[in-house]
Amino acid sequence: MEEDREMTAKEFATLYGKHGSWGTRLAKKAREMGKLYPRKRGHYWFATRSEWEAILKESGIQLRDRRSYRKNEKKED
Known part of the structure; x- marks a missing residue:
């Protein structure tokens, strides 16, 4: 299953x-929280x-939408 497959950060x-x-x-951040995962192998984090x-x-x-709100504004000359 996809859920069981380890993936990198x-x-x-x-x-x-x-x-x-x-x-x-x-x-x-997970390591600071004391989690046992993700596991580091070489230069990569896996979980x-x-x-x-x-x-x-x-x-x-938080996951934020970083798109600029200004792109949708029309320029008024």
Whole structure:
């Protein structure tokens, strides 16, 4: 199943349209919280998708829409 497959922090970040460094920050936040996951192998952080979701929920990190609201405004000359 997809839920059981381990994925890197970058892969998880990409699912949410975020940069890979966002996934790394999420992993480091989990370590600060004392979580046993994600697991670091070499330079990569690994966890299952459900573990990443749990970290995201418990960490309080919010997913925000970073698109500019100004792009939808029309210029008035």
